[in-house]
Amino acid sequence: MIAFLVKRVGQSVVVLIGVSIIAFILEHLLPGGPAKAILGGRASPFQIAAFNHANGLDKPLWQQYGIYVWHLLHGNLGRSYKLNQTVNSVLANDLPKSILLVGSALVLSLLIAIPIGVFQAVRRNGIFDYAATSVSFLLYSMPSFWLGIILILAFAVNLHLFPAEAPQGQSIGSIISDPRAMFLPVITLTLVSYASFTRYMRSSAIEALAQDWIRTAKAKGLSQRVILFKHMLRNALIPIATLVGLSLPSLITAGIVTESVFNFPGTGFRFINAASTEDYPLLLGIIILIGVLTVVGNLLADITYAVLDPRVRYR
């Protein structure tokens, strides 16, 4: 177990170094480099040279990378061009709100996907199975923003049941205090992630049902309920732990889109705005933050997997 942990953590560190290199490359992809992005297109060569010198951009690339990583390790993501705040303070303000949105959608979608997936597996190829498969297939093939728009059309414009816009407000308290406005964004994101979770839950449950111990349990005369919940579900859920870790990037992606559909004041919405105002430090800060979250999430998922399933050990 210790050897597995060491190896797995080591891998994550390597990937994190990779993420920092990518962010560094992305920063230098800017046409004319950061100097031009900050000073504007009309900056004279002299101004650019002065800026580059002042910010250490005339040093060799490896030295610049070293300085960059040094700042990263101190948690310094730079300063936003447009908001006159440090990237850290912007993210500290936005991230909890996004975590609330993505987190509640994640929990909700698992709560729906697991029982439905199990039921589909038990009644395989029945009417319910076909119906549920078609629904998840459709949801899976739908652009997530379109789903959001359709829900707005139905529930906000036509039925006036829920507000079309997410709760507005800078603090997380103001978001929580308006649960009705949270309904549509959370449901949109829930449906999007439900679509992929239920497909995996179904196949994972089918696989677990085919195992010998299920046959033994049946032969012992155990009731269907005990077999399902005690023997099958616990085994079928193990791969789902990993799946949740692995689906973090796609969840975050769907989160970005959902935030922009509903004007949800979170990290994703901030990212889109930063892209249209060309606020590169903020963009890169968010990329690094999400990269780190994803790597850590995957690491935790793998460790959970190894803890839950003693058969799995790293070679």
Add this chain to the structure above:
Amino acid sequence: MSKIDDLDEGLSSEGGGGNEIIGSTSGGEAHSSGSQLKLIVQTFLENKLAIVGIALVVVATLFCFVGPLLYHTNQVTTSYNITQPPGHGHPLGTDQNGYDVLGRLMVGGQSSLEIGFSVAIIATFIGVLYGAIAGFIGGIVDTIMMRIVDTLLSIPTLLLLIYLAAVFRPTLKLLIIVISAVSWLSPARLVRGEALTLRVRDYVKAVRVMGGGSRRIIVRHIVPNAIGTIVVNATFQIADAILVMAVLSYLGLGLPPPAANWGSMLSDGVNYVYDGYWWLIYPAGLAIILTVVAFNLIGDAIRDSLEVRLQKR
């Protein structure tokens, strides 16, 4: 290779599950590959959903590329005849610039399909090459190459795309390149996994013993065995690329107007949600869904028929 790696390869593209079995049983008998192919095609054609998928793709392609020849509309100059509901010579109404929506669906679909196919071809080509090299060489080269893939996978592709689309003003070619640049990762992982298991099979070793070179092993044994996985993945790539393009357009980072695609039609229509102009939202959305569903159906069906081949043996 650890179980965890196995698992996530299976999850990252659903093609993972059956691949190993395919690799372990089929490759040894090159002589029967003709009848195997026949069996695969036969099973594929027996799958009704596959036929639906193919029919949808054919219809969509005809609609987008032949449709404009039969149904002439003005998609160049704007008119005052804006946001007309369906009827009055416009079967699907007109949009906020006075363009006929049905005609715009055809023109917009062209670039959506072009992007889908181009990305799938480019990304698959890069991914297959990268994965085959990593898996075939193995060792430290493989480790380094796959850590690079892990790194790129840990940054959500949409973030990278938005960043790149903000830095470079998008053109059709550039968008195809940029979307391909973030899409080759999953075929690379899949093919690398296949190559890893295939290169230690007895029949590959036998080729070595008989004096066959690396090229022969790759071309005659590894690629034919991995081709199923590759094709299935490429089909899903088309669907994903169309969706990604739609999202980018929705976020305002797609092609600038007058160019149109299904995604940009939707993003324009969204501004009119509250006015009840449903014909600006449903047609383009349904076009995307039907096309994506079609490619996903085809991909699923190919995968199933590859698996059935094993069961019938």
